[in-house]
Amino acid sequence: MSSGVDVNLENIWIKFGDFVAVREANVNINGGDFFSFLGPSGCGKTTILRAVSGFLDPSEGRVLIGGNDMAGLGPNKRPTALIFQNLALFPLMKVWENITFSMEVKGATAGERRKRADELLDMIALSGQGDKFPSELSGGQKQRVAIARALCAEPDVLLLDEPLSALDLKLRQHMRSELREIQKRVGITFIYITHDQGEALTMSDSVAVMRAGIIDQIGDGHAVYDQPATPFVASFVGENNVFRGKVTAVNGDEATIASNRSGELVSKITPAAVGKLNVGDDAMMFVRPEMLQMGEGDAKSTISAKVINEEFEGNTYSIYLEGEGGKQIKMAMPNLGNDPHKAKGDMMSFNYNANNAVVMPAGDLASE
Amino acid sequence: MKKPMIFSEFFRNNGVVMGSILFFLVAFWIIFLILLPQISMLDYSLHPNPINLDAGERADEYTLKNYKYLIFGPEGSSDAFNKVDLMVFVRTIIAAMAVTIMNLFLCYPLAYFLAQSKGGGFVRLLVILLIVPYWINEILRAFALRIIFAPSENGLINGIMMKMGLIDQAYDFINTDIALYAGLGYAYILLMLFPMYNVIESLDRNQIEAARDMGASWTRIHRRVVIPHAKPGIASGMTMVFMLSAGALAAPQVLGGTSSLWFTQLVYQWFNDTLNWQQGAAYAIVLLVASIAIVLTFMKIFKVNMGDIGK
Ligand SMILES: Nc1ncnc2c1ncn2[C@@H]1O[C@H](COP(=O)(O)OP(=O)(O)OP(=O)(O)O)[C@@H](O)[C@H]1O
Numbered sequence A: 001m002s003s004g005v006d007v008n009l010e011n012i013w014i015k016f017g018d019f020v021a022v023r024e025a026n027v028n029i030n031g032g033d034f035f036s037f038l039g040p041s042g043c044g045k046t047t048i049l050r051a052v053s054g055f056l057d058p059s060e061g062r063v064l065i066g067g068n069d070m071a072g073l074g075p076n077k078r079p080t081a082l083i084f085q086n087l088a089l090f091p092l093m094k095v096w097e098n099i100t101f102s103m104e105v106k107g108a109t110a111g112e113r114r115k116r117a118d119e120l121l122d123m124i125a126l127s128g129q130g131d132k133f134p135s136e137l138s139g140g141q142k143q144r145v146a147i148a149r150a151l152c153a154e155p156d157v158l159l160l161d162e163p164l165s166a167l168d169l170k171l172r173q174h175m176r177s178e179l180r181e182i183q184k185r186v187g188i189t190f191i192y193i194t195h196d197q198g199e200a201l202t203m204s205d206s207v208a209v210m211r212a213g214i215i216d217q218i219g220d221g222h223a224v225y226d227q228p229a230t231p232f233v234a235s236f237v238g239e240n241n242v243f244r245g246k247v248t249a250v251n252g253d254e255a256t257i258a259s260n261r262s263g264e265l266v267s268k269i270t271p272a273a274v275g276k277l278n279v280g281d282d283a284m285m286f287v288r289p290e291m292l293q294m295g296e297g298d299a300k301s302t303i304s305a306k307v308i309n310e311e312f313e314g315n316t317y318s319i320y321l322e323g324e325g326g327k328q329i330k331m332a333m334p335n336l337g338n339d340p341h342k343a344k345g346d347m348m349s350f351n352y353n354a355n356n357a358v359v360m361p362a363g364d365l366a367s368e
Numbered sequence B: 001m002k003k004p005m006i007f008s009e010f011f012r013n014n015g016v017v018m019g020s021i022l023f024f025l026v027a028f029w030i031i032f033l034i035l036l037p038q039i040s041m042l043d044y045s046l047h048p049n050p051i052n053l054d055a056g057e058r059a060d061e062y063t064l065k066n067y068k069y070l071i072f073g074p075e076g077s078s079d080a081f082n083k084v085d086l087m088v089f090v091r092t093i094i095a096a097m098a099v100t101i102m103n104l105f106l107c108y109p110l111a112y113f114l115a116q117s118k119g120g121g122f123v124r125l126l127v128i129l130l131i132v133p134y135w136i137n138e139i140l141r142a143f144a145l146r147i148i149f150a151p152s153e154n155g156l157i158n159g160i161m162m163k164m165g166l167i168d169q170a171y172d173f174i175n176t177d178i179a180l181y182a183g184l185g186y187a188y189i190l191l192m193l194f195p196m197y198n199v200i201e202s203l204d205r206n207q208i209e210a211a212r213d214m215g216a217s218w219t220r221i222h223r224r225v226v227i228p229h230a231k232p233g234i235a236s237g238m239t240m241v242f243m244l245s246a247g248a249l250a251a252p253q254v255l256g257g258t259s260s261l262w263f264t265q266l267v268y269q270w271f272n273d274t275l276n277w278q279q280g281a282a283y284a285i286v287l288l289v290a291s292i293a294i295v296l297t298f299m300k301i302f303k304v305n306m307g308d309i310g311k
């Protein structure tokens, strides 16, 4: 099995008539990486994947796989295999025929195909199920057959379009680790599409966060989660509390904003915005629920607000406080056996470590 | 296929009044529109013609003479078999098969195009354009074709070709059966197109793309993915076109050459010209049974289930 082929998207634009589905995408994917595109529904993830697999030609820009320009090559000529959003197994072929369809195309004998199918069935823990039809398999089993079918083609790049979205939570979590396992074993480049940020963060070496055709940020899970490049990324990836205000002071990679409700708040400037934030600019500061703690701290990192609700979620308590403009501030506390017992309507003070909050120029948030 | 609903459940779901009405309508349909006509036809075919009874024959007795006539011809004739009628029969069956296959090859690409192109409004317009001519009666359509194919300078095709100087003598589309085949093919082409269109439209596009992604050529995609999926629709379309072509009357009457009789024309002659309904009924029954047997045989060969055809 070949391994580690780079995929580069150079200045890709994809337009459907006047509608721009993908705008100026520049992505460099290292060979052997597990790379994810993360974004809300309709942001152009599938469209990008179709450009990589050859089902559509970008209006502008180049797709390079292993350094070779793919322009003019159809999907049947590219070293990619695509796992479809709905799997697209062939319902009238048996499982083993499904898996080895790519070999049939190349003219392999039934014996060779059978043998390869059995190997792959072993790998996906479905030994002996080759003679079933796809309709006789469970959701997770179909999933694995789709993966085996794609791997059987020995692609250099495996493209996966939200393959887990149809599965229930337990199975999805199980398949995540299984996919990651398989990827490590075969060592080929995986390009994975999802709108589930948990999925993207747990599996990927690198994540591209997309918003309406634009790639806002590319980085590993930590970078995307802890150092979001835009308000959209900050609010789309994981839960976040936002505080708006004008910048009152900039000090190297730290800035202070005058928030509308909570006075002056200080935090790190997110790396992507260092040097771009000036006094007087509209800014947004983000603090994650788990970065908040009860009690007063430094004056510029302490907030007071009215308690709206408290929820017990087993491993955490979530406390909701009244935030700006009808929004709620969420605070998550690990359940250490001491219920904080906050009554509704109480005023409560809480603080954060300025190193754990980021500020950046104001922009669009992900819609809930 | 769904299990038939048990009667009590049927009445519970539909209410007694509605249930009874539905039940009555279905029973009426089956008995008066399907069973009775066929049974009376069969009954006719098994009786002698009362107008010219043989000596000692009674009009109400059962006999196979009408069937014997089709096979062996009139008693005392020099031939061992009724060569003329049997030839017409065989030619009708073969020609109906040819028409069916011709329609299949015409319709498959068209159905595929209509079903899988994402044209939306344009495709719907095309479909309507295909349907509109069928609002016109079958016989009128046959006469329209007759005008187009007429073997003189008045014929549309001949006229144009002669004006353009391509030919200087009118080509006889009628006696070469070209007009007949065109007419028969055209008469039932939608019955081939729509079942195919429906099944192909229900095929998940991603399956075609998945096959393509795995390197399959277009021929292989059709052979392994599209055609197996479309098989019930193809079978259903072929069955209808074959049955209806074999039983067609208007097109052969209007477009057929003088030398090429269609078997239904013989039936028609028995009923209408000779007024021997018994003989005509026997001919009709033979055509019906033979056509059904042929369809069932092909379904067996191509492993199509009866239930799939209804889809
Ligand atoms: N063939 C097409 N013609 C016109 N517009 C299209 C076409 N394909 C996609 N689009 C549009 O491009 C945008 C992106 O679509 P895409 O399928 O890439 O979304 P996605 O990110 O995969 O969403 P989801 O998570 O729901 O699958 C959508 O607004 C969609 O309407």
Ligand SMILES: [Mg+2]
Pocket: A045, A046, A047, A085, A161
């Ligand atoms: Mg998609």
